[in-house]
Amino acid sequence: MEWCVSVPKIELHAHLNGSIRDSTLLDLARALGDKGLIDFSQVEHVILKRLSPIYTHFCVLKLEFDYGYLNTDNRSLSEVFKLFDLIHIVTTDHSSITRITKEVVEDFASENVVYLELRTTPKKNDSLGMSKRSYVEAVLEGLRAVSSVDVAFIPNSEEPVNLSSTLLSDASDKCNGNTRKKIFVRLLLSIDRRETTEAAMETVMLALEMRRFGVVGIDLSGNPAVGEWITYLPALMFARQQGLYVTLHCGEVSNSKEIHNMLDFLPQRIGHACFFEEEHWRKLKSSNIPVEICLTSNIRTLSVPTIDAHHFVDLYNAKHPLVLCTDDSGVFSTSLSNEYKIAASTFGLGQKEMFELSKNSIEFIFADDVVKEVLRKTFDSAAKSLT
């Protein structure tokens, strides 16, 4: 097994619907095609990302989508958001959300992700009888449905000693001859930048209610060209007052004032930080806010000019807290192991440095000290078997 797969890893920035398998997206689209709700032949091209560039204009559930020229290798950020609108039409019913959740957790576990923070935007769709709450319940159902791996997602139910011993045994743990992997999963509920203050507040209230099922925080995401910081601020402040963790997509486009506002808010983490200027870097470094780094996503969305010029280098050399993440493993055809491999080969880091990078991520997770301690032990035990 390649070292980047076998090393234990922590994933802190993964969007549920962006992490969907291509095969599942095709299945779901085909089913809608069979019902006559979409023109599958046109949607298939977009999903397979094989034709380059293609022109897609189709009518889905009476909604017109004009995809223009969707460049299939490197999609600009705005094109990616059009793709998400398509994905949501294909995926957003309860059983699909349950299926996607199950598969995404199994996929991360299969590459030795031992702790996963999965984020998703609760969606309301009256025609499907879906409320934000029933959407999150469908996600929880997906966590319960995972069969290839043991999932620990209910806080405080994780009996420390037992869990520690099972996690420590990791891939070599044999039960009735079967090797069982273990993964911790925590959920973040995302506020979409298209939402109103009231809708954002509804998501925060839901997160508070769902805490006992492993919801630990709030993410602000969605098209960064849309919306104003001031719209989400009341909900984000309330979330923080109530003890939820907050992470923000920050600096995905050039918007100096918003970046300052976001850094002044002092979120527990930020994602991306691609369009930072000197003064933003100064503020970020002095506040020590950890950065979720998504290399492939940033390259594919043309948010950084080249991989060599990625701000990972500067942050790493400055010993600034950072964590490698996938963002949207399905949309960008990547995996966390692949992100580790890219970082190692591009920035000349050895396996020891990559192991340390992975282990350090424990300090930035939104889970309690018991989980952190178990994870530290997992890494220590892996260090012995990897050497």
Ligand code: 5GP
């Ligand atoms: P979901 O929340 O539906 O599970 O995952 C897809 C959603 O995550 C997208 O519609 C978008 O709101 C958000 N998202 C995924 N990738 C990105 C990204 O790179 N940047 C931002 N700002 N939002 C993203």
